[in-house]
Amino acid sequence: MSTKGKVITCRAAVAWELNKPLVIEDIEVDPPKPGEVRVKILWTGVCGSDAGAMLGKFPEAHFPFVPGHEAAGVVESVGSDISEFKEGDTVVPLWLSQCEQCDFCKSPKTNVCGKLIATSKLGVMVDGTSRLRCRGKTLHTFLGVSSFSQYTVLDGSAVVKVNPSAPLDKVCLIGCGVPTGYGSAVNIAKVEKGSTCAVWGLGTIGLAAVMGCRDAGAARIIGVDVNPAKFELGKQFGVTEFINPKDHEKPVEQVILEMTGGLGCDFTFECVGNINTMKSAILGSHLMWGKSVMVGVAPGGHEIPVEYKAIWLGRSITAGLFGGYKPRDSIPKLVNQYMDKKLSVDEFVHHTRSLEKINEGLDLLKKGETLRTVIKMH
Incomplete structure (x- = not known):
C-alpha cells in the first residue's frame, strides 16, 4: 500500500532530555512539502556527534529531538516540485547540504552550503517547521537529518543518489565519519609523500585521517590515544608509531619533538574535539x-590557548567540515571508490544492533569499545 502523501507512523529513537538514554517511540512523520524528500532509513551509524548532542555539547541540538545523521536508505516519496529523485532511489542523507545555487556552492574555495545553515541549527526545515511529532509534541531534527527514525524528511539539497548495488550497512558511514577524516588528510591538509604526520584520537574519524595520510604517501604516521588497544587497531589503517599520553609525564608535543629530531610533524590532525589536544597538535x-x-569539534565558546609566537615562524592552523568534500558531488564517487576496493569502509564497522538496542551502540562508543556500531532500522 502506497504511503505517498500520507502521514507515516514509524519507530524512532527520541532524545527527550539532556544526558538521558534514547527512548524508542512511535512517531509521526509528515509527507514532504515542495522541495523536500521523505526517505526510508535502512541503516544508520552511531557517531560521536550524536552522543555529544545528547550530552548538550552542541547548540544545534534542541530537545526533544531525533538524533542521527550518518545513514543510507531509499526514497519513499518526494515533494511536488522535486524531479531529481523518485520513489525507490538509493540515497545517502546529507548533514551538509549542497544546493548548487548559493555563492558558497558556486565557489571552489569551500564545500559549505549556505542554504540550511540557519534552519538546521534550529532543528527545523527551511519553512521553520518540523515534520516529526510524538505524543502530540513537535520533535526537532538533528543536523537536518534525524536518521534514528525509520522515516525522515530532508531538504532536496541534503540528499544524494548513490550506487544501488552498494551495501548500505557500510555505505552509511560515507555520510559522515570516513570522508570527514580521510578528506582532512587528502583535501584539507594535502598531505605530501614522504611526510611525517600525527593524529590525535584514533576513533573512526582519526583512523580515517590516518588512512588518508597513508594513501597520500606519508612516511611516518604517529597515533596519539589514551587507549593502548588503539595501537594494534591503528596499524591496520597505517599508524607506524604510537603515543599514549598516560605513559609520559611530559606533554605529548614534547614527546613528538623528541621523536622528530626537535622539528615536529609536517602535518597534524586533532580528531578529539578538545582544546588541550588541539594545542598539543x-x-x-x-x-x-x-x-x-x-577535525574534532570542541563545545561552543572554547578557545585554543596557543601563544602567538607558536605560529609566528610559519606554522598554520586550519579546519573544515566533511573533509573538504562537496557532498553531492563527492559521495557517489566515494561510494564507487569503495565498491572498487579503493576506499576502506568495512573495517570501521565493529558492531550491528537493532533500533531497539541503539543505546547499546552509544554505550559501546562512549567506552571506546567500537569504531562504529551500525543500526538496522527495519
Missing part, C-alpha cells in the same frame, strides 16, 4: 611549515 607541528587541521 599545533605545538607538535613543524616550527617552520607545520600544518595543523582541527
Whole structure:
C-alpha cells in the first residue's frame, strides 16, 4: 500500500532530555512539502556527534529531538516540485547540504552550503517547521537529518543518489565519519609523500585521517590515544608509531619533538574535539611549515590557548567540515571508490544492533569499545 502523501507512523529513537538514554517511540512523520524528500532509513551509524548532542555539547541540538545523521536508505516519496529523485532511489542523507545555487556552492574555495545553515541549527526545515511529532509534541531534527527514525524528511539539497548495488550497512558511514577524516588528510591538509604526520584520537574519524595520510604517501604516521588497544587497531589503517599520553609525564608535543629530531610533524590532525589536544597538535607541528587541521569539534565558546609566537615562524592552523568534500558531488564517487576496493569502509564497522538496542551502540562508543556500531532500522 502506497504511503505517498500520507502521514507515516514509524519507530524512532527520541532524545527527550539532556544526558538521558534514547527512548524508542512511535512517531509521526509528515509527507514532504515542495522541495523536500521523505526517505526510508535502512541503516544508520552511531557517531560521536550524536552522543555529544545528547550530552548538550552542541547548540544545534534542541530537545526533544531525533538524533542521527550518518545513514543510507531509499526514497519513499518526494515533494511536488522535486524531479531529481523518485520513489525507490538509493540515497545517502546529507548533514551538509549542497544546493548548487548559493555563492558558497558556486565557489571552489569551500564545500559549505549556505542554504540550511540557519534552519538546521534550529532543528527545523527551511519553512521553520518540523515534520516529526510524538505524543502530540513537535520533535526537532538533528543536523537536518534525524536518521534514528525509520522515516525522515530532508531538504532536496541534503540528499544524494548513490550506487544501488552498494551495501548500505557500510555505505552509511560515507555520510559522515570516513570522508570527514580521510578528506582532512587528502583535501584539507594535502598531505605530501614522504611526510611525517600525527593524529590525535584514533576513533573512526582519526583512523580515517590516518588512512588518508597513508594513501597520500606519508612516511611516518604517529597515533596519539589514551587507549593502548588503539595501537594494534591503528596499524591496520597505517599508524607506524604510537603515543599514549598516560605513559609520559611530559606533554605529548614534547614527546613528538623528541621523536622528530626537535622539528615536529609536517602535518597534524586533532580528531578529539578538545582544546588541550588541539594545542598539543599545533605545538607538535613543524616550527617552520607545520600544518595543523582541527577535525574534532570542541563545545561552543572554547578557545585554543596557543601563544602567538607558536605560529609566528610559519606554522598554520586550519579546519573544515566533511573533509573538504562537496557532498553531492563527492559521495557517489566515494561510494564507487569503495565498491572498487579503493576506499576502506568495512573495517570501521565493529558492531550491528537493532533500533531497539541503539543505546547499546552509544554505550559501546562512549567506552571506546567500537569504531562504529551500525543500526538496522527495519
